[in-house]
Amino acid sequence: MEFKTALFYILSAILVLAALRVVTARNPVHAVLFLVLAFFNASGLWLLLQAEFLAIALIVVYVGAVMVLFLFVVMMLDINLERLRQGFWNNLWLGGPIALLMVAEMIAVLSARSFGPEAMPAPAAAAGSNTKALGVAIYTDYVYPFELASVILLVALIAAVALNLRKRKDTKQLDPARQIAVKRKDRVRIVSMPSEKE
Amino acid sequence: MINFVMPDLYPASAEIFMLIMACTVLLVDLFSGGRRWLTYLLTQLTLAGCFAITLFTLDGQVVTTFSNMFIDDLLADFLKLMLYPAVAIALVYSRSYLAARNLDKGEFHLLVLFATLGMMVMISASHFVSLYLGLELLALSMYALVAIDRDSVRATEAAMKYFVLGAMASGMLLYGMSMVYGATGSLELFDIGQRIALGGGNKTVLVFGLVFIVAGIAFKLGVVPFHMWVPDVYHGAPTAVTLLLGSAPKLAAFAFALRILFSGLGELAQHWQLMLMILATLSIALGNLAAIAQTNLKRMLAYSAISHMGFMLLGLLAGVVGGDSRFALNAYSSSMFYVIAYVLMSLGAFGMIMLLSRAGFEAENIEDFKGLNKRSPWFAAIMMILMFSMAGMPFFVGFFAKFAVLQAVVFAGHVWLAVFAVLFSLVGAFYYLRVVKVMYFDAPTDLAPLEAPRDMRILLSINGLAVALLGLLPQGLLEYSIITTYAYLIGG
Structure with missing residues (x-):
């Protein structure tokens, strides 16, 4: 071998x-x-x-x-x-035979006859690096699906924000900009009081 | 060196405009400081802009670009011109509903725009990869939209079901596509069609792949036995999202199914027609029977959607008879007419639910329509028109849609199928008429005046009247459907 x-x-x-x-x-x-x-x-x-x-x-x-x-x-x-597996043995009598039947059917169809080396000869290896070949294909012929895939990622991002971002009202977070911009008169009140005479 | 020809961007200008505007809306919404009307206005302007671009770049020529992954033909243009108004109407109806429930976030409008982009890509795709990516773009936006009311347990559950089953259906579709690719060595629809016609590809593998593709399409359309998600998602999602989910995507799904099955796998018509026949009969039967048992109007409309999609499949399966595609024009144009009519009726029906809803109250049960005639005779009449049309009563648009499809089925020689469909539509008329009976003959339990804003009232009235008017004068729309289908059939 x-x-x-x-x-x-x-x-x-x-x-x-x-x-x-x-x-x-x-x-x-x-x-x-x-x-x-x-x-x-x-x-x-x-x-x-x-x-x-x-x-x-x-x-x-x-x-x-x-x-x-x-x-x-x-x-x-x-x-x-x-807990996730609890139903396994109860449903096996129905699911098992169906799965076996489907596997058998798929094997019958997708036998070596249709996808064996005779039916599908190996394509000739690309000359040079296939990283480069892939890169060229993605940025030329497949530029449209490539862009669409990036839009799908953007949608995933927006969806994640839409479903998870919660503005909490009870946090004690401070805004540093407002902290720095604070003036003396915002914090300290000078009260003039007559001195106590004893 | 790479020899690279810059793809022709002109045919895809509407898609490009949509993407740029979606990104603009994203930024504007971020910096507008909670001024939602601005986001809303920009979203509507985007749809109007796309409409104008598609209309002005409209020519009868078939142009492909992006290495044949994108096709701009009359079919694509016509369906897109139907798509934008459908989304725009849905947004007008949803506005006050969303505001009353604190759901009018910028993300809602963004996800709607991206979903629309996904539908546009699906309608214009001529390659398995772009078909699949368009579908995923639409589906991903829809999963998030269904879950957008994140504090509602029912909506979250619906989104979860939709997501898991949708992912499985995408897997099936991809598996089928990979089988077709394995058998023919091509991903491009017209190329696949030619290779199969020339006797290329192992027939067994092709049919095996076809089974998975049809299963995937059937899931996306929501036809029996792949319909389990439809009632739960329609019921669980916020009505504004249900409205969107139940209308515009049907147009995209029609183009998706037609392009894969006819352009790509047209040579295997005798195989997929048999599969569609089973799906259609089961959908018409189960959809109409199960709808009778519903007390929730959204669930009832979900089952009615299942039966309507079954009817649409009837048109698709009547196109090719024994390798002869003489009947294709009649059949596919009737199917297209059906899907457009259905979108119009579906928009109106869900719009009525939102008209009667207000803050903290969902008018989603049939009981909530009790005595609507006493509260607002005008909108009771509009709802009656919509229900009559959905039931297929003569001289509403739903009747002509059903009539055209049934005629195509009879021409194709499936008389028993037409008889079966008519019998079950008669059964179906019961639950539509029940809504009318409740509106006119029952005493109202809820006497609150309707709160909907004026723009929604006017548009909903126009929507209802359009259903009636198109029923009296269906020729115009029917002719456009026929011209479009004719251009599609001779083009590829």
Whole structure:
């Protein structure tokens, strides 16, 4: 067996096992860590396909940013997975067979016949770096969806503000500008009183 | 070196104007110090500006730009010209309703503008990527709008349901699109159509992908069996948002479905027509039957929306008969006429709910319309026109819409389908007429005078009269629909 093939099987096996553990792990923090492991293996698979930019983006964006955020959220919220799983065994008799049936049907349709190497020969690797090729594609042919994606991010930002920003009236926060601009007469009142004679 | 041709921006000028103005409104609202009328005015001016731009750049030519991801044809222009007024009317109706509930934040107007941009992108998309991104832009704005009354448990629950199910539907749509891409090697609709016509692509994989695409579209339209979110979201969302959700997006969804199914996957018509037939019959049956049991007017209108979308699908499925698209003009134009008529009626019906609502009171139950004739004979008459039209009574616009669709279905040879649809519309007439009965024959329980501002009263009256007038003279709108559909069919 060629080295690359062996590597593919090793990475895929770890990926599948890690993905299974994400769903079955009892502790949500473990589940998140298994997801990180799954992402690492997926990025290895992309490297095997010579898609180095996607591999690095997966690690930087998903593992570096998204999953860390996830970990924070999971640690902050006390999620009781046992309660979430309560209905699992009760609904398995119905859900299990349906899921199996659908998987079987999908395998029957998407067999190697339609998506095997014969039906879909691997595209020729792009000459030069594929980071550059991707960059060129995004900023020329795909500039329209690229801009739309940025508008979607802006909407997400606005929505987050609209749904979460609350002005509290009971805070004792001070405005530094007003503090500095304060005059003596705002704070101190000089009252002239006749001196007490004894 | 990159050889890059600057894309032609002219066809997309309305979209570009909308985006620039949305960002302007964002900044103006921030620095206007709570002067909401300014935000509102700018939002309305933006819609008016887009209307003017689309109208003045209107020509019969089919232009694609941005590497064929954006298409500017008569279909896109016509639907956009219907879209802006629908959104503008919704904003006029919502204004006092929002102010009474402390919801007239700047973000409301912004999200509406971005949702409109999303709909414009959907209407003008000719590529899977732009179709999907337009849909997401619309959906994301709508999720936030449904939840905008953040202290209401019901609205938050509705938004959560809408978000989770919507995300799942987007996933299905994307999965289907990826299958079509895998089979044909193209994401561009016309290219996909040509490749399939030339015998490219594995048929099994294509049909497999088609199933997921149809499921995704069906969810977005809210037809049975993908309708579960519709009643809950319509009921839970603030009525101003329900009004928006139940009107303008239907125009975009129509263009979305027509472009994917006919331009892209037209060769697979015999497969998707069968799927649409099942969806349409189930929707018409379940929508009309379930609406009878509702006491809440918003829920009733939600079920009625399900059945109306079923009717719209009837038009879409009658286009191609045995590989012959001779009937396509008649069928698709009737479907377009139906969706425009429905948007007009839906705007009016939800507008009536907001007319009767006031601070701290939602006129969302059918009982709240009791004796409306004694309180305001004029608006009782408007509501009667709207209900008669939705029921499909002769000589209102709803009748001609139903008639045109049924005619197309009969021409396509599905007589039993037409009979079935007529039978269930008769069942449906019951719950529309119940509202009329309550208004005219029951004693009013609520004697408070109507508080709505004058602009809303006038516009709502025009809206109701338009439903009646278009019923008497449907030729104009019908002709525009036919011309548009004809241009679309010969263009691609």
